[in-house]
Amino acid sequence: MAHVLGQNQYGKAETRVVRIYRDSTRHEIKDLNVSVALSGDLDDVHLTGSNAHCLPTDTTKNTVYAFAKEHGIESAEAFGVHLARHFVDNNEPIHRARIRIEEYAWDRIRTPDNSARFIGSEEVGHSFVRSGGEIRTAQITYDGDSFQVISGLKELTVMNSTNSEFWGYIKDKYTTLKEAYDRVLATEVTARWAHSWSGAGDQPNWERSYTHVRRHLLEAFAETYSYSLQQTLHAMGSRVLNNRAEVDEVRLELPNKHHFLVDLEPFGLKNNNEVYFAADRPYGLIEGTVHREGVVPVIPVA
Amino acid sequence: MAHVLGQNQYGKAETRVVRIYRDSTRHEIKDLNVSVALSGDLDDVHLTGSNAHCLPTDTTKNTVYAFAKEHGIESAEAFGVHLARHFVDNNEPIHRARIRIEEYAWDRIRTPDNSARFIGSEEVGHSFVRSGGEIRTAQITYDGDSFQVISGLKELTVMNSTNSEFWGYIKDKYTTLKEAYDRVLATEVTARWAHSWSGAGDQPNWERSYTHVRRHLLEAFAETYSYSLQQTLHAMGSRVLNNRAEVDEVRLELPNKHHFLVDLEPFGLKNNNEVYFAADRPYGLIEGTVHREGVVPVIPVA
Amino acid sequence: MAHVLGQNQYGKAETRVVRIYRDSTRHEIKDLNVSVALSGDLDDVHLTGSNAHCLPTDTTKNTVYAFAKEHGIESAEAFGVHLARHFVDNNEPIHRARIRIEEYAWDRIRTPDNSARFIGSEEVGHSFVRSGGEIRTAQITYDGDSFQVISGLKELTVMNSTNSEFWGYIKDKYTTLKEAYDRVLATEVTARWAHSWSGAGDQPNWERSYTHVRRHLLEAFAETYSYSLQQTLHAMGSRVLNNRAEVDEVRLELPNKHHFLVDLEPFGLKNNNEVYFAADRPYGLIEGTVHREGVVPVIPVA
Amino acid sequence: MAHVLGQNQYGKAETRVVRIYRDSTRHEIKDLNVSVALSGDLDDVHLTGSNAHCLPTDTTKNTVYAFAKEHGIESAEAFGVHLARHFVDNNEPIHRARIRIEEYAWDRIRTPDNSARFIGSEEVGHSFVRSGGEIRTAQITYDGDSFQVISGLKELTVMNSTNSEFWGYIKDKYTTLKEAYDRVLATEVTARWAHSWSGAGDQPNWERSYTHVRRHLLEAFAETYSYSLQQTLHAMGSRVLNNRAEVDEVRLELPNKHHFLVDLEPFGLKNNNEVYFAADRPYGLIEGTVHREGVVPVIPVA
Structure with a gap:
């Protein structure tokens, strides 16, 4: 009995990108783990050995890094929207992109305010401690037409x-x-x-x-x-x-x-x-x- | 805007059951990790505080142990078929059961055959070493009508x-x-x-x-x-x-x-x-x- | 060439004990993972099959639970001091006890103060969220003579x-x-x-x-x-x-x-x-x- | 009360090196995880901000890769002996090197022998499946004078x-x-x-x-x-x-x-x-x- 290729997707998983903003001595950081999954007109990649429709997973990784610079990371969701739109709108064979993101939160380290030791405290603008507790998640899917955003x-x-x-x-x-x-x-x-x-x-x-x-x-x-x-x-x-x-x-x-x-x-x-x-x-x-x-x-x- | 209860399921996850057969000095073992998920007429459990339709997860765990004795474990798939059928056929509010199983394989330990030391070897009937390598998986779903079995x-x-x-x-x-x-x-x-x-x-x-x-x-x-x-x-x-x-x-x-x-x-x-x-x-x-x-x-x- | 038994120790590892204090509606909790290692006059246990000098690891586990009630858990270190002293002072063959403890911290969940919603907030006395961040550790060793305490x-x-x-x-x-x-x-x-x-x-x-x-x-x-x-x-x-x-x-x-x-x-x-x-x-x-x-x-x- | 610097060591941990031998169509592979720890005359590195005695951990990593080519990997122990000797004998401030290695074993994949299908089988010279089961370990320590090798x-x-x-x-x-x-x-x-x-x-x-x-x-x-x-x-x-x-x-x-x-x-x-x-x-x-x-x-x- 003949068989066919069904649902398939591919991309680079777990690209760990950290974005630091240094606009003042009070730095800001965003710490993400980004996984890309692309689908589309990919039968040939599976069947014939032709990769003409394949955007390499290495490129999806590079795009994550480049977008962290070009667009910044305002939020995991907004960053995922940028990425998903890019992959679908700029690669004809790619019809759907799903971006999954984990975000790790950081708190500022505070040290005693010298002018009021043990009473007030002063944050150190470039020093952070990872918050622990929950990991924030986001999934952004785009099919060329509309987005679906699932936070978590x-x-x-x-x-x-x-x-x-x-x-x-x-x-x-x-x-x-x-x-x-x-x-x-x-x-x-x-x-x-x-x-x-x-x-x-x-x-x-x-x-x-x-x-x-x-x-x-x-x-x-x-x-x-x-x-x-x-x-x-x-x-x-x-x-x-x-x-x-x-x-x-x-x-x-x-x-x-x-x-x-x-x-x-x-x-x-x-x-x-x-x-x-x-x-x-x-x-x-x-x-x-x-x-x-x-x-x-x-x-x-x- | 009003909201409603959608898909839901519950059960005991990761019941670790080991079944030993001792019919001769050559023992056989089956080592499983069994997770049960039940669905059905469970709105009241979520909404009113009534548990009249709820088969406790503790009972699903007990059933795994009891069935390991009553039915034995011929294979993960056959064991899951027994369990899924039982939960649906014997509990009116339960309309669907999904059993997920991991199986860990064991090899027999062999020791040198004394009559031909370092050439032949003899298995020790009650001694085993865990195989490592892959973990076998199975998922059995039953809706009162038909089964779906996914091995892996x-x-x-x-x-x-x-x-x-x-x-x-x-x-x-x-x-x-x-x-x-x-x-x-x-x-x-x-x-x-x-x-x-x-x-x-x-x-x-x-x-x-x-x-x-x-x-x-x-x-x-x-x-x-x-x-x-x-x-x-x-x-x-x-x-x-x-x-x-x-x-x-x-x-x-x-x-x-x-x-x-x-x-x-x-x-x-x-x-x-x-x-x-x-x-x-x-x-x-x-x-x-x-x-x-x-x-x-x-x-x-x- | 003859060989001898060298350093050895045994005990129950990773007993997970949670102690709740309910003296008012504001509960307090201590959440520990306790590992016991005992040494002493244990040659026979290894060599002859006699367990006459062996306090079972199951008993060390029971002692952890009983002491959580009898002595309470003021701190991981103080709790370890109680345990180590008990094992050595009450079992002649046991000459040294080492207690290792991990402690998981919990914060109180706060909900909006109804009298000043979104400004003040009110803790719920029986509701907690695990702090994440670091795990606290303690090691308490006692040889019948003196204690050594290592926090971490x-x-x-x-x-x-x-x-x-x-x-x-x-x-x-x-x-x-x-x-x-x-x-x-x-x-x-x-x-x-x-x-x-x-x-x-x-x-x-x-x-x-x-x-x-x-x-x-x-x-x-x-x-x-x-x-x-x-x-x-x-x-x-x-x-x-x-x-x-x-x-x-x-x-x-x-x-x-x-x-x-x-x-x-x-x-x-x-x-x-x-x-x-x-x-x-x-x-x-x-x-x-x-x-x-x-x-x-x-x-x-x- | 004054305090002093005590035992200290540093190096690159968990360098994952895979060495393939391609001398015939029957390839051989060695798959190691190598951790280096160096000690010696390192007070200044800790105290003054001078790194003049510090061989960077990045260099210890590079050395692992280079030695996999130069010396090959006959066994984890022999490879560790090469590395430990190198770090101590070629860096005056380094007095002691400890190399810890994990080794992951691979079996050959066998396919049916076409001339005797389902009876004999033929190994594929370049195809491997990871063995699972135990991980092999080795620790090699060298102080410029003698070696200590602990296998496991x-x-x-x-x-x-x-x-x-x-x-x-x-x-x-x-x-x-x-x-x-x-x-x-x-x-x-x-x-x-x-x-x-x-x-x-x-x-x-x-x-x-x-x-x-x-x-x-x-x-x-x-x-x-x-x-x-x-x-x-x-x-x-x-x-x-x-x-x-x-x-x-x-x-x-x-x-x-x-x-x-x-x-x-x-x-x-x-x-x-x-x-x-x-x-x-x-x-x-x-x-x-x-x-x-x-x-x-x-x-x-x-």
Whole structure:
């Protein structure tokens, strides 16, 4: 039976570009990891040995560096829009570009203000410490016609030490879990959210949008009295849609980082929800999308 | 604007189960990492705090262990079929189950045959060394009606030290890459292939099918004179479809593990394709699907 | 030729214990990863099959959990002192205990103060977000007689975008590096520092000591005009010894996280120290100890 | 109180060099990860900003590449001896060089012999698949006078499905572990062994030595009826010393990769040592040295 070439894409992955702005003694930095994936009229590259339609991955890497100079990096999203548009609009065989970006945040190092030692503090304009916490993500796709922008974050680990229950679930012959009326709820948030902007009009203020979406996710996690991690997931996604008009869809992947109460009775001790074992594997994994009515979801399922 | 709950799924991820068969002094072992994802009538779990439709992830974990005893683990695929069918057929609110499995292979430790020391060797029936090399993967999905089985492997690293060229590609203002007429080609293969079996009739011999698909991938990589990694990808996928009737679709993800020729001229030395720097990042990433004509591809794009 | 059993040690590694204090609605948490290594009169355990002198690693794990309840976790160091003393003082064959601890920090999640929305903010007493940034470390060793405490941190990534030079070094036939008069200097700090306290008198205030040592490391990195990473290392270690009387020795491991200036000239662009490639491997690795005169260094070389 | 500079070292870490030999159509490859650490008269580099005694880490990297061409890579150990001697003998301020090497093994890809398809097979002279399994290690230290060579391996995972017991240990108030009379014993072997060769006379046949030491480690693991992992450790080390005259000392680090029997009774099933949960953390960690009498151990304790 004959076979055909299906979906395919290629490009340079994980180009690590750091852009420094030195307009004053107070430097600014942007630290990105950029992955390019191009699709189009590429049958010959796969079938005949002709690379006439192939823009080398090395060139996509060079373009990332050159654009960091030519356009600067205002935000990961805006940088991705520049790149995606360039690859499609300037290479006839390339019909679609998908740019994925990770961004690592840096804080300024502060040293004591000498005029007020141990009270005020002064930032050192060229010294930075990596923020840790979450990694910011962005995915920009362009097909020559319109853009699709999905912002996100990952590795944001949160914990509620109370206000979480889990009971009333299905019991079958393989059930041993005891119902819980006060448990620890911890998860490492991976979130992606799709913007309604598709190329027409001004781009949203991506930096401001990110700050607020992140804040709403944290607040919803903290303020929700939870009967399941699913319920918390829904509260987090809804909170974003209720507050950020530029966002149409939110998808969350929430591993349940189990904290099991240690049985201290063999040692003559009572564990009043004080001592927990933080387990690695296995872990519950809860995934879900919340989107505006009438909008077709675009964020891929992992 | 109102919003709605979209695609969602949940289950226990990464249950590490080891099954030992002790029918003789020659033990057999199966070593799996099993992840369960269930979908269905789960709106209430997200919206109202009722868990009446929720089979706890803890129970899905218990079921993995119990089935390892009740059904044994003939193959990752057959084990996943048991699990997926169970979750959907025995829980009215669960309409779809997806089981993902990683399998780690073990070889037998052999010791010298005492009757012919240093010539023959004798396996120790209860002693094993982990094979390293690739990890085998399987994904089994069941919706109450039919099955979809995707087998695969990852972390299979291969290298051709010659018979690879790359030239004749697009040149633009960002091009600096020099054409190569004899380069090293190395990649870490991630492959997935979809089987035509969907539940009717006997299951394929999964173990035998795996052995042959893996062999064809390796042989195609070794025997293809390559003008691009895309061409090698297509040759690998085609080879499988041409030789294995039970497979309908192959998807490959091939990072180009760049080996750059080191410039030794500053040291008065000539590098005749002998000394290479093995780079980490960035790397080219080539992905593609080959499928039988008329078949709708089912393997998700990463 | 006869052989003998040399240095040996054993214990449970990586016990993940989380301790929650619920004395008010403002909870406190301590999140540790504890590894125990015991040595002593253990020849029989290795040689004869007798475990009469072996305290099982499972018991050392249980002890970690029980002590989290019985003694609480005031600091990683104080907790390690409790554990080390217990193992040696209560098990005749155990002559030495070494406790290694990693501590993960958590910040409180704050939500807008409703009475002053978007101006003030209110912490949620039971909701936390993991701090990211560095991991705090501690090693406590006890031999029945005295204690040795080594505090530390790792994964603290810092960058100076200027005030770093490197020139005037040895040139030989393998030299190609160009001298640099304004380079980016970035490193991921691993630091360990030994305390003079050895068991007599009150323990130092470990939490306060840590906060100040960390601050001095950051300040010295930021304020040092650097001619080599070695010079920066020495400045960081010296700064700690000059300011913290309780510390006798500092050891630093500083990988040079190279940021290479990208050559943009092929694209007709000038790179005024603006666009860098952040490299992974290889990397320079600079290690060194600074200690008080007359003190015998105790921190092991990696 | 005055402070001084103590132990310090520096160099380029993780230079990834691949050497290909193309003397016939049957290519040979060596794939190494080389880390250099130099010590000596380096006070000024740390204290004054003068780099006059500093051989840049970039130059040590270049030397690795140049030596791969000039000397070839016969074995990791012989390559390290070349490098260490060079750095010390050719740079007056450098008094000591320590070279650490990881080696990744590759197998040849074989394809069916066309003249006897599916019976014989034919290797493809330029096609390789990475072996997986263990990583080989070597550490070579030279102080201008003599050499110290420590060979080793890591990530060699082994399992015995029977012939392991653990009982008769200390019981205290924190003991809950039940004695085991037939358990699974699994570990991921890290082994290092020191050679007696110190520079005089011919070097040992490093490749042959490695093959045999590895074999003895595996055989001792498989053939030892074990009452503790300590006992297995001692048997493994002793076996090497009893059989390999060129080795003076063996150090082993053996994490106990716990396989816990799953309790299937709640499901009405009996677990006859058939179904296990492979745990991640915490894990027992057993470390120990066996050395010839009268020899001073040199392998550092982790």
